Amino acid sequence: MRVGKRVQKGHNELGIGIYFEAIFVQSERAARVAFGGYRTKMSMMSRNIVAADGAGVALSLDDGVPFHRTVNEVMRERLIDVPGTLGYLWLNDVNGGAVQVGAPVGARDQLLIRLNSVTDLVVTSTTPIGGLFAQDWTDGGGVADVVTAPSIRYFRTTGDVNGLDLTLTGNPVARWDTLGTAYIGGDLLNATWGIGGSTGRAWVLGTINTCGLTFLEDVRRIFAGAIDNSALALATVDPAGAHATLGYLYLRGVGGNYFTNNSTLDVWTVGRLYFGAESNGTGTVTYNTAGRIWNLPTGVNAVVV
DSSP, X not given: OEEOOOEEEETTEEEEEEEESOXXXXXXXXXXXXXXXXXXXXXXXXXXXXXXXXXXXXXXXXXXXXXXXXXSSOXXXXXXXXXXXXXXXXXXXXXXXXXXXXXXXSTTOOEEEEOSEEESOEEEEXXXXXXXXXXEEEOOSSSOEEEEESOEXXXXXXXXXXXXXXXXXXXXXXXXXXXXEEEESSOEESOEEEEOSOEEEEEEEEEEESOEEEESSOEEEXXXXXXXXXXXXXXXXXXXXOOOEEEEXXXXXXXXXXXXXXXEEEOXXXXXXXXXXXXXXXXXXXXXXXXXXXXXXXXXXXXXX
């Protein structure tokens, strides 16, 4: 075991880094690590964490709080509950479970989460999420998969995201967007997003399919292959309501489709709407002011309010 430096940050507030070459336990109950009172600013790393019963490993702090950091084990139906701030969580494949992280200590504290393939996971964090990385994410049924946090600075997957909801309440750090960048390397399917503050960029390399995405403040750019059977709303198009601006929507097309299956886009002000080529589609684009629209698909209604 190697122990990193303790860093004085304030009144008795320390940062600790601990690295284990390997941890071997007979069961979950056998894994216990005590760190005195220093719990809030800690990351744990290990090359290999192995449980004799094959289950995911739970490491408890001295107050009995489960604390996970696994590389080579699959997490199955486990609860990770950290009442204080957690800096870094790295899991392999996830098949059921929940992660709960408490409030940040410092104004700039962030949580970094790295995952492999995910099926059925709920993440609730009062600490802003600096990075959320996964190979792919699937809601297998039962409890809805949802990530709830003040903000996510960077969200990236290399594959599809199916059934993952995002609820971002708003970033307490004013210089950051509530959703900084979302990059989905495949399709985004069956998702409900509620973004309570500004958004930087949302990239979906495949199709936004059967989704309801709501952004309460400005969005700089949305890039996607196509939008199918989905509703995108930026605040409201009610003249008496709160309004938001979309800088740029770019749809490059998937199989010749761009905006189909009665999809809708509601935005008060949009800078540019770009559809990659002439096409047929169905749906409605509602706006008050638009800078320029390229190749609006035939069959898609443009409604000016």
